[in-house]
Amino acid sequence: MARVLCARFPHLGLLAVWRHHPELRAEPVVVGGAPELRLPVIAASPAAEAAGVRPGQQLRQAQQACPAAVFVALDEAGVERLRAAVVEALCGVSPAIEVGDEEAFADLSGSHAVHPSEGAWAAAGARAAAAALGEAPAVGVGGSRFVARMAARASAPHRVRRVREGEEAAFLAPLPLRLFPADPAVLARLATLGLDCAGAVAGLAPADLQRQFGREGLAIHRLARGIDGDGIHAWAPPRTMAERLVLDGAVANLEALRFCARRITDTLGSRLQSGALAAGTLGLALEQDGGPSGTACGSGTNGGVRAGIPTSIRVLPVPAGNAGELWPAVLGLLGEARPTAPVSALRLEAGRLSAGSGRQVDLWRAGDAGRDAVARSVVRLQDRFGQDTVVRARLALDPGDLPERRFVWEAPAGAAGGGRGGGRP
Amino acid sequence: MATTSNSLAEAISALQRRYGTAAVRRGGDPVPAEAWPTGLPVLDGLIPRGGLPVGRLTLLSDGERSPGGPGATGRLTLLQALLAIASRSMQVAYVDLRGSLDPGYLADHGADLDACLVVRPPGGAIGPGLAMARTLVRAGVPWVGVAFPSGGGDRPAPWEHPLTALGEAAWAARAVLCIAVPAPLPAPLAYASSLTLGCSPIGWQEAHGDVVGLRVRLGVDKSRVGAPGTSAAVLLRYPRPHAVGEVVGLPALVTAAAPAPVALDDPAADLDTARRHTGTSGARDVPALAG
Numbered sequence: 001m002a003r004v005l006c007a008r009f010p011h012l013g014l015l016a017v018w019r020h021h022p023e024l025r026a027e028p029v030v031v032g033g034a035p036e037l038r039l040p041v042i043a044a045s046p047a048a049e050a051a052g053v054r055p056g057q058q059l060r061q062a063q064q065a066c067p068a069a070v071f072v073a074l075d076e077a078g079v080e081r082l083r084a085a086v087v088e089a090l091c092g093v094s095p096a097i098e099v100g101d102e103e104a105f106a107d108l109s110g111s112h113a114v115h116p117s118e119g120a121w122a123a124a125g126a127r128a129a130a131a132a133l134g135e136a137p138a139v140g141v142g143g144s145r146f147v148a149r150m151a152a153r154a155s156a157p158h159r160v161r162r163v164r165e166g167e168e169a170a171f172l173a174p175l176p177l178r179l180f181p182a183d184p185a186v187l188a189r190l191a192t193l194g195l196d197c198a199g200a201v202a203g204l205a206p207a208d209l210q211r212q213f214g215r216e217g218l219a220i221h222r223l224a225r226g227i228d229g230d231g232i233h234a235w236a237p238p239r240t241m242a243e244r245l246v247l248d249g250a251v252a253n254l255e256a257l258r259f260c261a262r263r264i265t266d267t268l269g270s271r272l273q274s275g276a277l278a279a280g281t282l283g284l285a286l287e288q289d290g291g292p293s294g295t296a297c298g299s300g301t302n303g304g305v306r307a308g309i310p311t312s313i314r315v316l317p318v319p320a321g322n323a324g325e326l327w328p329a330v331l332g333l334l335g336e337a338r339p340t341a342p343v344s345a346l347r348l349e350a351g352r353l354s355a356g357s358g359r360q361v362d363l364w365r366a367g368d369a370g371r372d373a374v375a376r377s378v379v380r381l382q383d384r385f386g387q388d389t390v391v392r393a394r395l396a397l398d399p400g401d402l403p404e405r406r407f408v409w410e411a412p413a414g415a416a417g418g419g420r421g422g423g424r425p
Numbered sequence: 426m427a428t429t430s431n432s433l434a435e436a437i438s439a440l441q442r443r444y445g446t447a448a449v450r451r452g453g454d455p456v457p458a459e460a461w462p463t464g465l466p467v468l469d470g471l472i473p474r475g476g477l478p479v480g481r482l483t484l485l486s487d488g489e490r491s492p493g494g495p496g497a498t499g500r501l502t503l504l505q506a507l508l509a510i511a512s513r514s515m516q517v518a519y520v521d522l523r524g525s526l527d528p529g530y531l532a533d534h535g536a537d538l539d540a541c542l543v544v545r546p547p548g549g550a551i552g553p554g555l556a557m558a559r560t561l562v563r564a565g566v567p568w569v570g571v572a573f574p575s576g577g578g579d580r581p582a583p584w585e586h587p588l589t590a591l592g593e594a595a596w597a598a599r600a601v602l603c604i605a606v607p608a609p610l611p612a613p614l615a616y617a618s619s620l621t622l623g624c625s626p627i628g629w630q631e632a633h634g635d636v637v638g639l640r641v642r643l644g645v646d647k648s649r650v651g652a653p654g655t656s657a658a659v660l661l662r663y664p665r666p667h668a669v670g671e672v673v674g675l676p677a678l679v680t681a682a683a684p685a686p687v688a689l690d691d692p693a694a695d696l697d698t699a700r701r702h703t704g705t706s707g708a709r710d711v712p713a714l715a716g
Contacts, residue, residue: 370564370565371516373564373565374516374542374561374564374565374566376564377560377561377563377564378542378561380560381544381557381560381561385546385547385553385557386547388545389544389545389546389547389557390542390543390544390545390557391542391543391545392538392539392542392543393528393531393532393541393543394538394539395528395529395532395538406527406528407528407529407538409543412542
């Protein structure tokens with residue numbers, strides 16, 4: 001049975017304004033820009049909403065409704081910072097999260113090792129979101145996205161409203177239909193029939209609703225009974241993350257390059273770690289001095305071209321989520337590089353990013369951590385001694401008549417490639 | 426008296442700082458050696474503590490050869506059979522310093538090739554090979570087999586330091602380390618070994634005129650984990666088209682370090698001896714010896 005947490009908070013644009021101007025917290029604030037612009041209101045503070053300002057209306061109308069309001073432009077960078085902070089905070093609580101402008105969702109299905117009960121788990125999520133936002137959210141928990149959202153609306157800051165399994169219909173029954181995400185025309189027709197709350201619709205036969213309103217009628221019926229089944233549209237991490245280090249002067253010394261590579265690896269590793277991400281591939285470009293747009297070295301057999309600069313790319317044996325795990329691969333890429341001119345800048349790019357914090361080694365399959373360590377060691381050995389020095393044999397499917405065709409040598413596939421491991425004598 | 430004790434402690438501490446903790450140590454009860462049971466009754470019964478010592482070095486070396494006997498001693502077959510057994514339950518590494526590994530032969534012994542890492546150092550160099558094995562052991566590979574090349578016994582051993590490091594890593598990681606080495610035994614290996622099993626060929630096992638195996642007498646030539654001197658005969662049955670290779674005990678040829686007089690022509694007495702010294706029935710299968 002799915003369980004979803006919904007945390008409702010003021011619009012991130014409004015929170016960004018309050019963060020920079022705490023003195024405006026009690027004042028009517030309208031986010032969207034100057035009132036003379038023909039733009040809609042993005043967010044309004046409670047004082048402005050009390051004066052009649054609504055998100056979506058024209059700024060000019062908002063000014064007429066609340067002449068004393070402070071009009072500010074949307075701080076997009078501040079909003080993204082807040083969003084990233086919420087994502088990072090909730091990533092530590094739940095494996096699947098979704099963060100919007102005014103609400104965030106987290107998956108509470110199953111059980112959590114640290115938080116034994118759903119209430120404690122939800123409270124932890126609420127605390128994490130509050131710490132990231134600086135504002136306590138109103139939290140609701142339900143069996144679906146819609147029920148959780150309604151529960152959060154019925155909740156209050158510093159409170160968690162839980163709708164237990166099987167109680168969804170009873171909880172939704174008194175709610176007005178205008179809160180339902182449905183076609184307003186259908187809702188208006190239902191209202192003319194005297195069906196203005198969820199309980200009245202839930203009591204109807206689904207077939208009758210379908211005859212009158214088609215699929216929309218069935219969807220409203222499912223929503224009214226709390227069995228819509230909609231879950232979390234999980235946040236997807238960015239696909240790549242890169243760091244570039246421009247050197248003070250062109251460097252030809254490999255030891256100095258190694259030092260710079262270590263520095264850039266530390267930076268990228270910290271970013272991965274703070275974002276709870278793990279990289280599946282790693283690319284290194286050494287921009288050489290002399291060309292107008294710079295040239296690069298190190299494009300090996302698995303190289304590519306990024307932004308016009310050839311980049312040596314390596315598929316990591318196991319996803320790397322910090323500097324320590326990235327460093328052996330960076331060393332290998334540096335070893336492959338053959339700079340023909342002094343290097344003026346380094347660019348390190350982590351690709352195929354995935355959620356790193358969701359990977360709990362040794363939890364389900366014993367020996368995962370050991371397999372990862374062995375896979376990293378194999379890559380280090382291959383970097384140092386050659387690709388053919390550590391191999392795995394695989395029997396050929398069609399060996400033919402020649403004995404030497406009975407098997408093929410192949411590079412160990414790392415953690416994902418199977419192989420028994422972890423057992424101890 | 427207290428002053429003397431303090432001076433002694435200081436001297437020991439200084440020596441250990443300078444030469445390492447292994448240079449001077451107090452006597453006492455030896456650290457009990459864990460064992461990895463091979464699953465082969467005859468071998469587990471032969472080796473003190475019932476299996477290959479964990480965290481220590483086991484050598485499979487050539488024993489005595491009789492004139493006119495088989496040229497092979499079976500040490501590599503035995504190593505690969507043990508590796509195959511280990512690969513069914515854990516990740517293993519095979520350091521092929523001889524460059525002669527046939528993975529198909531490993532598979533014929535029932536090895537899980539997915540669990541086998543094969544290390545082939547450039548040029549078959551011993552030092553780098555041992556260093557690579559050490560890296561894998563430190564990373565967590567719990568079973569490492571090394572096939573040593575021939576001709577290393579009478580030369581200086583530049584790989585002595587990597588061997589020591591490998592031994593320390595195996596001890597720290599509680600890994601099983603098994604090295605098959607031909608005669609003559611290099612001095613560093615002979616010194617570092619905790620258990621040395623000598624493989625002395627007895628004769629070929631034949632069926633219908635074909636060689637199907639090698640009969641070998643395994644002797645515990647050196648043991649730091651128990652009393653040396655015991656020996657047992659095994660049949661290294663080679664893989665056949667529809668059967669895997671296996672190691673089978675031959676109880677009729679088991680002898681002990683201080684054996685009671687046994688009449689070799691009395692099968693019942695031989696079987697009793699085997700049970701007495703191995704603690705088992707001696708073998709899973711007793712083939713009829715040819716010749």
